[in-house]
Amino acid sequence: MKRSDFTHLLNSLLKPDAVRDFAPNGLQVEGAEQVKKIVTGVTASQALINSAIELQADTILVHHGYFWKGEAQVITGMKKRRIASLLTHDINLYGYHLPLDIxxxxxxxxxxxxxxxxxxxxxxxxxxxxxxxxxxxxxxxxxxxxxxxxxxxxxxxxxxxxxxxxxxxxxxxxxxxxxxxxxxxxxxxxxxxxxxxxxxxxxxxxxxxxxxxxxxxxHATERYGIKALGEYLAAQNGFDVTFIDIDNPV
CATH class of the missing domain: 3.40.1390.30 (NIF3 (NGG1p interacting factor 3)-like)
Known part of the structure; x- marks a missing residue:
């Protein structure tokens, strides 16, 4: 599926415009034009990105993405490394916060x-x-x-x-x-x-x-929405979806 069609699919399903949020919902980092292999997880941590790279995924779909209100706007340090990994491997990053909660x-x-x-x-x-x-x-x-x-x-x-x-x-x-x-x-x-x-x-x-x-x-209470979303996309649209649980004690 083309990235633009995938974005429309997710936005139609999750309706991000219906709620005010603390971060942008939808496509946050642009990667491959075609969406075929998706990795889902709770947070777009470096560990999740590394797992997606190992699986040769073209898209990451998470609950906790990037660009939160109040955070520093500069792209340095940890943020630079994460985004560089996505861009180097041409991986799309999608994040849906409150729309996925509700x-x-x-x-x-x-x-x-x-x-x-x-x-x-x-x-x-x-x-x-x-x-x-x-x-x-x-x-x-x-x-x-x-x-x-x-x-x-x-x-x-x-x-x-x-x-x-x-x-x-x-x-x-x-x-x-x-x-x-x-x-x-x-x-x-x-x-x-x-x-x-x-x-x-x-x-x-x-x-x-x-x-x-x-x-x-x-983390423990928010594993299940993103997992269910990935399973829905696999069942309804035939995507290759892998849920990866990066454990977090908080």
Whole structure:
């Protein structure tokens, strides 16, 4: 498929113009004219680029790409080495951040819900494209039991702050660095909040507002959207797609 057609395909599917983001979504570094072999991964790290080069991929598709708001605009050091690797090997880089978080089927939030048996009921924010979402556990369980389920499913022991000491029924969640939404979840009377990361103040919010809290890892909660997107492209469009999980404990 021509690169321009592939870009149109992704943008039609993920609708990046529907959400304000912290980085450009779509084609970030231009490479080969034809898209045939794709490597997917969470972050466009040098390790992922090196793996794509070894596989002779022409395209990398990630959740965390480049050119974030607030970062230095100069192309030096680590950024220079990454971009030089892409250009030298004529590899396209595509990144989709919030559009991949919120996609109703392939998104990180939707995929995490399937894995952890959570029923997604709506957006936590009063906007059409809410990033955090809410719902319920299909089977109510204690915080301890839910933590065990997270550890078994995501292969990562979560940070847990259990304050209610009774079964969780309602839950809100946002994959990645969504710890700031805990206050919004608490204000809506939700039993528990799940995200990737925690900040120092998050535990105080949990304690003082009576909401159980789980931080299951930024990387661990965001593996599944980009993996699902790659599998969709392979099944629907016949692309050769390889998902590469570059482990990250954060």
């Amino acid at each position: 996609h109703p089927e392939l998104g990180n939030n939707a995929q995490l819900a399937q894995l952890l048996d959570m029923e997604l009921q709506g957006g936590l924010e009063a906007t059409p494209n809410s990033v955090p979402v809410y719902g319920k556990l299909k089977t109510p369980m204690t915080a301890e039991a839910f933590a065990d389920k997270i550890a078994t499913t995501l292969h990562r022991k979560p940070l847990v702050n259990s304050v209610r000491h009774k079964p969780i029924e309602t839950i809100a969640w946002c994959t990645g660095g969504g710890q700031g939404y805990i206050d919004l979840a608490a204000s809506q009377g939700i039993d528990a909040y799940l995200t990737g990361e925690a900040s120092e103040q998050t535990i105080h919010s949990s304690n003082e507002q009576g909401i159980d809290f789980f931080a299951a890892g930024h």
